[in-house]
Amino acid sequence: xxAKDTELAxxxxxxxxxxxxxxxxxxxxxEALAEDTGISVSTLSRLESGKRRPTLELLIPxxxxxxxxxxxxxxxxxxxxxxxxxxxxxxxRGSVLVPLTQYPGRVQVFKQVLAYREPKLVTHAGYEWxxxxxxxxxxxxxxxxxxxxxxxxxxxxxxxxxxxxPAGPHAVEILHLFGPHGDxxxxxxxxxxTS
Numbered sequence: 621x622x623a624k625d626t627e628l629a630x631x632x633x634x635x636x637x638x639x640x641x642x643x644x645x646x647x648x649x650x651e652a653l654a655e656d657t658g659i660s661v662s663t664l665s666r667l668e669s670g671k672r673r674p675t676l677e678l679l680i681p682x683x684x685x686x687x688x689x690x691x692x693x694x695x696x697x698x699x700x701x702x703x704x705x706x707x708x709x710x711x712x713r714g715s716v717l718v719p720l721t722q723y724p725g726r727v728q729v730f731k732q733v734l735a736y737r738e739p740k741l742v743t744h745a746g747y748e749w750x751x752x753x754x755x756x757x758x759x760x761x762x763x764x765x766x767x768x769x770x771x772x773x774x775x776x777x778x779x780x781x782x783x784x785x786p787a788g789p790h791a792v793e794i795l796h797l798f799g800p801h802g803d804x805x806x807x808x809x810x811x812x813x814t815s
Contacts, residue, residue: 631694633670635679638693640668642686657681713737714791730796734785741781747799749775750784755792759784 643653654661659678666672674693683690709717714735721729731753739760750757750773757768760783761776767787768774776782778798786792 632673635674635694636668636670639664639682642688642693643668646686653682653685656685727797727799730798731793732796733791733793735791736786736789739783739785741783743781744778745800746778747775748778748782749773749797749799751795753793753795755790756787757784757792757794758787 643650648656650661650664653659654664657664659681663672663678667674667678679690679693683693686693709719714733715737716733718731719728720731721727734757739758741760750759750768752768752770752772754770757772757774759766759768759774760781762781766774784794
């Protein structure tokens, strides 16, 4: 077997464990995934265990079900272009949202430019973490209000009524992490003091 054949075999062999990890990360059973994709439980099990080679006919519905790009399932080798091609989404009145991660069911990371808008408190399941890059961010949590400046961070449970946006007429730029299941940021400041 030459180097190219070995590389291809390794790439194909890595798909099964990757599929299993994605399914486990999302808390799905083989039965639920089979219902969502139309692929039999037996075939899914054989794909995950490496007993069946993946085909495009199988990988495309799995990529759709997991909401990931096909190359994330395959872990395609780099093509020489190291740039990440982010797709900004223009929102109402000049706001821009740039997804930095694409892992549904796990912590999502966004870069946002928020234009002025009227406050409207909302609640939903999850946990949010906001880091101000530029401008001033106004954060309302219940009956409390805060203004954050560049380099400042806030984190909160989204079950509490909340709203955030520019503190004044100028846009604010933030990094926004959202954990749909109440996932919280873990802050490490250096080596632990264990002895």
